[in-house]
Amino acid sequence: MNLASVFVTVIRRDWAMLKRYIVNTVSTLVSIYLIFLLIFLGLKSLSGYAATGALEGSMEGTVIGFFVWTFTIMGFSELAWGLISEAQTGTLEQLYLTPCGFKWVCGCTMISSLVLQSIPVFILLFIMMATTGQWLNLDFISLIPLLLITVLGAYGFGFALGGLALIFKRIQAIFQIFQFVFVGFLVIPQRVPWAKFLPLSLGNSLIYDVMVDGLRLWELPIGSILTALAVGVFYLVIGVIIFSYCENIARDRGLLGHY
């Protein structure tokens, strides 16, 4: 079974869906921007503190944090929400009948989402930069590998929640909690000793170094890049193991067709 042809098939479906649900995509981005605007205006109102230098770096950090969070949520949500939605519409069992394996279809779905959603997310980044007047360094050669390393861990959570969705179907509440948990991972300062072992955290810090300090990928500490990669892979593997375990339970109990 050729995985590339499965990926092309999935991305074609997602592109067609994106066009049909364009209002939903745009309104999601608008609501994310509105939340960002509220935070930005809140920070701006604390101009007294800003004058003392207490908020130095906060605005860039907010823009980057929001950018990474949006990027993560868009891909992560596709699997967990997607499986709930597939179970409801009745296509889940059909996806399961794919000869390359259901997990690969799920993986292709997440990558497809990452590719398709990156365009609107970068547009959102430009709007955020224009709103704040903080024009950040967009070195795509450094930025894209770091973004991929960073989202790996979140995709592990996507697989784990997707697995739970196979069994429990309605797990939207847990899913929403995790969106806030991700915010927590992004704002934890790197001076906290164990912070680098959390998903998103170290990767976000490296992205900050590229976008704010203008460092290139090869100028970053190799140890930090490898740690971020290892952390991402670790959470991804754990997520896939949980997914496989849940998949087995769903098959034993005959839950794949339930909704």
Add this chain to the structure above:
Amino acid sequence: MSKTATALDVTSLTKVFHERGTKDVKAVDNVSFQVRQGEVLGLLGPNGAGKTTTIKCILGLIRPNAGGILVFGENVEEHYPRMLKNMSAVLEGSRNLYWRLTVWENILFFSGLHGVTSRDDKAHFEHLIRLFSLEDKRNVEVRKLSQGMKQKTSVACALARRTPLVFLDEPTLGLDVETSLELRAVLKQLATEENRTIIVSSHNMDVIQDVCQRVIILSQGRVVADNYVSDLVNLFKTKAYRITLHEPVSEGLEESLTSRFKGATLTSDGTIAEINVNLLENDDIYVLMDILRDAGAIIDRISHEETDLEKAFLEIVRRERNNNESR
């Protein structure tokens, strides 16, 4: 592969569902059967008989507790999911589709997952679209189609994967008579033209009798009959007669009938009387006529009912239930 090669071999398949706090449910109980390549097999049974669970076990969607499943000689569990290249299915009719995608996009997507993407394959998709009379709806979103067209699109998506083994679970559910007949004709044509092995599960006896050569009847998770449709009908062939008489009829007629023919009934609405009687193989219609003549009955009309698969099915399931109750 020869025409008589075994496409599917199911041996002692058993599935028990355990629910905390409730009694275990044995959905499939030691089911065994074989299907030859090119055969169209019907799975028949009342609600909860285990038809869908059997199909889902074969497809790997449900893991059985025991038993073996070989598809074209290869063990499904051992070679899962690679084995799925040989199998496709329609499981819940129109719920198998993306309603926001068009008919063509659905066909491309589901066949693409099976790696069926060549130019030759696309010509085959066009053939299926024509066969199911969906040419006008090719680029229409599925949500805008009628139930019948959605169902036909589901079947087309399953067939587009070009798998040698196709499972159709209730393919005509919710269809009007005309669309059901149309779908049945297409299935028969495909089975003949493409030598596919098709397994159809349905409540609808007409569909099974019309489309399938062989039928397996499941009841309470067990196989209670496995035979050719024609043989099953012959097995339960009875001579069922409905005789309309002019009133009045003599008082002793009912007793004479029931003592000679078990299960015979006599009903009357005051102007006409009706006798319903099933003659067994060794019964003679002339004996019935003699009884009527002796009672001085005046016959208005005699009609003869043919035994069909539905009657055979009901009889088999009734006997099975009686056997279970007496155990």
